[in-house]
Amino acid sequence: MVRALIEWAKANAWERIEADAFEDIPIIYEITGSAGHTFWEKLGFHLVDRHPHSELQDRSQFGEFTKTLEEQAKSIGIPPKKAIDRLVMRLNLT
Numbered sequence: 001m002v003r004a005l006i007e008w009a010k011a012n013a014w015e016r017i018e019a020d021a022f023e024d025i026p027i028i029y030e031i032t033g034s035a036g037h038t039f040w041e042k043l044g045f046h047l048v049d050r051h052p053h054s055e056l057q058d059r060s061q062f063g064e065f066t067k068t069l070e071e072q073a074k075s076i077g078i079p080p081k082k083a084i085d086r087l088v089m090r091l092n093l094t
Helices: 002-011 026-032 037-042 059-075
Strands: 016-021 046-052 085-092
Touching (some): 002 016, 026 059, 037 085
Antiparallel strands (some): 016 085, 046 085
């Protein structure tokens, strides 16, 4: 589906496509279904920005999820503080 979007965007003269991603942490796939940054890299996207996800900073609302996210990140060698980062991936089409 993403490849079809890329081809459509090229045919319609888009300059770039951006996608949000997270680190490749199991709970991200399990709960959100979101693709990690490796998925986007395999399609030619590259990282252009990284910053803490605003909603995941609110531990009163997402405390248990964030805790698990950080634990899983640490177990696979990702610094826990980077576990809540929103990654902006970009594919330049021009």
